[in-house]
Amino acid sequence: MTYEATRARVETYFDRTATRTWERLTSDAPVSKIRQTVREGRDQMRDRLLSALPQDLTGRRILDAGCGTGQLTEVLAARGAEVVAIDISPALINIARARLPAPLHARVDFHAGDMLHEPSGPFDHVFAMDSLIYYDADHIRSAVDRFVDHGAVVRFTIAPRTPLLAAMWYAGKVFPKSDRSPTMVPHNTATLKRKLDGAGKVRDLGRVNCGFYISHALEVAS
Template sequence: MDTHYLQRRGQIATYFDRTAADTWARLTSDAPVGRIRATVRAGRDRMRELLLGWLPQDLRGRRLLDAGCGTGALAVEAARRGASVVAVDLSPTLIGIAAQRVPAGLSRHIEYIAGDMLDASLAEFDHVVAMDSLIHYAPTEVVQVLAGLSARCRHSLLFTFPPRTRALAAMHFVGRLFPRGERAPEIAPVSERRLRHLLDTTPGLLDVGVGRTQRVASGFYTSQAMELIRP
């Protein structure tokens, strides 16, 4: 990956591990939150259910990578279905929170790792899910990451991206009004048409096809899921 990707990865890791760790822990819990964050929580819950719905109901004997697991909600649900889950995130703080939240009896089914989702030592998987973990990277970087993940994925790769919409552009403008220290790293919206073109022309992704795609919009949360599958 190029220097810009590595710099961006460092910014994201710093933000979620230090600046926003407490906020993220609260957002992904049952704790009360403000109106705006409540819409984000609701949107993320809907997106998680959508992605889980695209996975087999019975995941026994399957190995799944939760790429950018955050505080671990999706990893837990996949483990409930019998999957052997590797949950990786750049933030050691969020990994610590995720490990603490694992229900009794599921801890042996989930391995939490603080590190890079592209680490080759993670080996191969039947399914990979990257929920909102690629939204801060440029589209050309996203497809390179997807190519790296696809090389180690036997069946389906599910990911989300920020669609280019007027509503999302307005939210970005509002976000720039916050003090610099409180801003999350900017996301990189992309049209579905351009993303499909990049998927069709990126070495490492030529042997996978696009399956289902669906958008989730909830107040200040807008994200689109896409499925990559092997024939």
């Protein structure tokens, strides 16, 4: 499937089909046990992606590519970074903007659009947490190349190819059919790292395995 076709499916899902689901999932509202594991896993992955950064990010310009409802954006801005937050879903951008504490508004520039085409660099860091998980290896390599071209250290997540994740996902048990996400593309981590060779220095940031949330983080630096 082409990048444009996949992007359109993702946009439809997040902007029309499951906006309320993700608004609730990324809040403190009660959720099902399954979704609670997804919430906790995402929290763990966010912490993992942030762990190598200093607490004080004053003077750093950071792209949050696929910012969703803005959880990572808020943390980055609270640490002093200037953040460009972009998402394919205008509805999620509206939620992120509304949730952002007023004192941080001056540090965040929100955009609704394609994370690969709208924002202009340079950036010190790019984060793409769970926003490349629907794409094949060629598309991920193209995205990473573009981000690295902005001069950034890129940290992103993929869906690792594991029997458990495949069984859960393809059985359709993660979410009800009415708001199920577009199908993730599982990747063999070692194979994808070889695919990324040449884009920059690739570093394995490890995996989060929390119930129904399974995700693997990589870093590419020019």
